[in-house]
């Protein structure tokens with residue numbers, strides 16, 4: 331069902347500092363920051379030859395990742411994103427197998443304007459999983 335690893339997301343306490351680490355210390359290509367009000371985050375994408383790293387910072391106090399940052403003040407790995415061909419077919423197949431889809435279960439436009447869903451970490455080896463239709 332799942333295809334390529336689209337990105338690994340890392341929550342960071344200071345987006346500019348984390349962007350500088352990737353751009354300057356690690357020498358990677360980074361995007362400009364992008365606010366995603368639907369997801370309550372600001373993102374910067376780090377382009378690697380085989381995948382991407384998504385740096386995430388809360389847009390405000392009500393952000394779903396504000397709690398993550400409170401528990402992990404230095405930041406940390408937040409989720410992995412796998413590509414799927416058909417997000418509705420993937421969701422229905424996963425639900426039929428007992429996996430829990432977060433939120434209202436309906437795909438929402440993600441950071442690339444493509445539909446995404448999140449799956450419960452307890453069903454996937456303790457890791458929050460994002461599915462993105464490509």
Ligand code: CO
Pocket residue numbers: 337339384409411460
């Ligand atoms: Co993501």
